[in-house]
Amino acid sequence: MSAERTKVTVGVCGGIAAYKSVELVRLLQDTGYDPHVVMTKAAEEFVRPLTFAAISGHKVITTLWGEDAGSDSEEEASSIEHINEAQTTKLLIVAPATADILAKFAHGLADDFLSTMYLATTAPVIVAPAMNVVMWEHPATRANVETLRARGVKVIEPGSGYLACGMVGGGRLAEPATIVMAVVETLSKGSVGLRADEAAYGSPGLEAAEQELDFAGETVLVTAGGTREAIDPVRFIGNRSSGRMGYAVAAAARRRGARVILITAPTDLACPAGVEVVQVVSAGEMRDSVMQRLREATIVVMAAAVSDYRVRSVAAQKIKRESARAVLLELEATEDILREVVAQRVVGTIVVGFAAETQDALANGRAKLAGKGVDAVVVNDVSVEGIGFDSEKNAGSFLTRDGAVELPVMSKATMAERILDEVAKLRG
Numbered sequence: 236m237s238a239e240r241t242k243v244t245v246g247v248c249g250g251i252a253a254y255k256s257v258e259l260v261r262l263l264q265d266t267g268y269d270p271h272v273v274m275t276k277a278a279e280e281f282v283r284p285l286t287f288a289a290i291s292g293h294k295v296i297t298t299l300w301g302e303d304a305g306s307d308s309e310e311e312a313s314s315i316e317h318i319n320e321a322q323t324t325k326l327l328i329v330a331p332a333t334a335d336i337l338a339k340f341a342h343g344l345a346d347d348f349l350s351t352m353y354l355a356t357t358a359p360v361i362v363a364p365a366m367n368v369v370m371w372e373h374p375a376t377r378a379n380v381e382t383l384r385a386r387g388v389k390v391i392e393p394g395s396g397y398l399a400c401g402m403v404g405g406g407r408l409a410e411p412a413t414i415v416m417a418v419v420e421t422l423s424k425g426s427v428g429l430r431a432d433e434a435a436y437g438s439p440g441l442e443a444a445e446q447e448l449d450f451a452g453e454t455v456l457v458t459a460g461g462t463r464e465a466i467d468p469v470r471f472i473g474n475r476s477s478g479r480m481g482y483a484v485a486a487a488a489r490r491r492g493a494r495v496i497l498i499t500a501p502t503d504l505a506c507p508a509g510v511e512v513v514q515v516v517s518a519g520e521m522r523d524s525v526m527q528r529l530r531e532a533t534i535v536v537m538a539a540a541v542s543d544y545r546v547r548s549v550a551a552q553k554i555k556r557e558s559a560r561a562v563l564l565e566l567e568a569t570e571d572i573l574r575e576v577v578a579q580r581v582v583g584t585i586v587v588g589f590a591a592e593t594q595d596a597l598a599n600g601r602a603k604l605a606g607k608g609v610d611a612v613v614v615n616d617v618s619v620e621g622i623g624f625d626s627e628k629n630a631g632s633f634l635t636r637d638g639a640v641e642l643p644v645m646s647k648a649t650m651a652e653r654i655l656d657e658v659a660k661l662r663g
């Protein structure tokens with residue numbers, strides 16, 4: 236398994252709901268995919284390509300004919316772009332899919348990049364339609380949708396509610412999180428989204444997706460975020476953990492086919508799609524949730540920054556400034572969740588701890604490895620500028636009893652993949 240992220244192509248069409256695709260692209264990224272965006276001419280009337288380029292980090296394809304249509308690399312730029320995009324993507328998701336694009340797909344028209352790419356790809360295809368309710372219920376649209384379904388295209392039914400046109404009824408684009416869930420499911424199972432002919436004869440797109448499912452059958456329990464210990468009803472002792480590392484591990488494990496339970500302290504992050512999420516606040520709550528779910532797990536990755544201490548006596552009312560010149564907080568140790576997990580795990584469950592250190596990172600990591608009896612420790616020096624807490628990037632070492640694997644500076648999404656690569660080796 237390489238640390239490279241799975242490429243998915245997001246087709247954006249000309250409907251009011253095009254703005255929701257911005258959130259979709261961001262969520263796909265958070266879930267560990269590498270989204271590339273193709274826009275129709277009409278879509279550009281609703282959202283600027285620059286918005287998608289900024290979020291995805293890739294050029295946005297808007298035309299069949301443009302000089303720079305397509306790729307980031309010179310090698311790809313010299314190829315025929317729609318064929319290149321069609322062959323290199325692992326999945327095509329069109330959201331919002333207009334009545335127009337559904338008709339083009341159903342009838343094999345190929346007069347722009349998206350419709351041409353659709354014909355040229357063997358990857359699974361998902362469409363998420365959005366339109367006025369009368370357009371959605373029109374016999375022509377119904378027939379086109381049924382044609383696409385019969386060919387194995389997955390259709391994410393639009394929801395009901397108030398539409399942009401002022402009418403009430405079906406036709407509202409599914410929520411971005413629902414769409415991401417369908418992407419995850421499709422790439423995990425590889426059973427939907429195939430055209431009928433490919434379902435019979437196999438698909439290169441499916442094969443590529445299946446190669447990455449090396450955690451299928453595993454249940455990965457991940458902890459994330461920084462716990463909060465109450466001082467009084469409005470204040471707490473917290474830490475600088477953003478939760479990004481744990482969320483990245485959860486998203487990567489899900490994408491590689493695992494069932495994932497994410498036990499998370501408060502963060503600002505969107506929950507990765509397809510993951511069971513348990514929200515907790517304090518170290519005590521995290522301990523209880525982890526112990527409750529431990530027996531389900533075959534792999535445990537403890538990436539949360541759990542407070543080592545809590546306030547012994549939490550004030551029932553807000554502590555007033557004038558009530559004392561100095562306030563002394565007496566702290567008591569919280570439970571050692573990692574040690575308890577190791578003691579109570581089912582034999583064979585792999586346990587990976589994290590050690591965020593500010594000095595002697597390697598030595599402290601080794602001490603944690605030996606002292607807690609875990610299978611591996613990911614150690615990082617959080618005093619280094621630009622990595623670790625509150626940062627998009629991380630670096631460190633993956634320590635086991637057999638040695639250390641260096642993890643140089645990289646994005647947390649890539650680091651999550653590298654960590655899972657090492658866990659896969661531990662599993663033997």
Ligand SMILES: Cc1cc2nc3c(=O)[nH]c(=O)nc-3n(C[C@H](O)[C@H](O)[C@H](O)COP(=O)(O)O)c2cc1C
Pocket residue numbers: 247248249250251252275276277278332333334335336365366367370
């Ligand atoms: C303001 C406005 C909103 C529109 N919203 C939708 C829509 O939600 N769904 C749809 O199918 N068409 C919608 N249309 C019509 C499409 O933009 C039109 O059919 C266009 O040709 C679609 O092109 P495309 O499929 O290449 O993106 C809308 C048009 C306008 C002017």
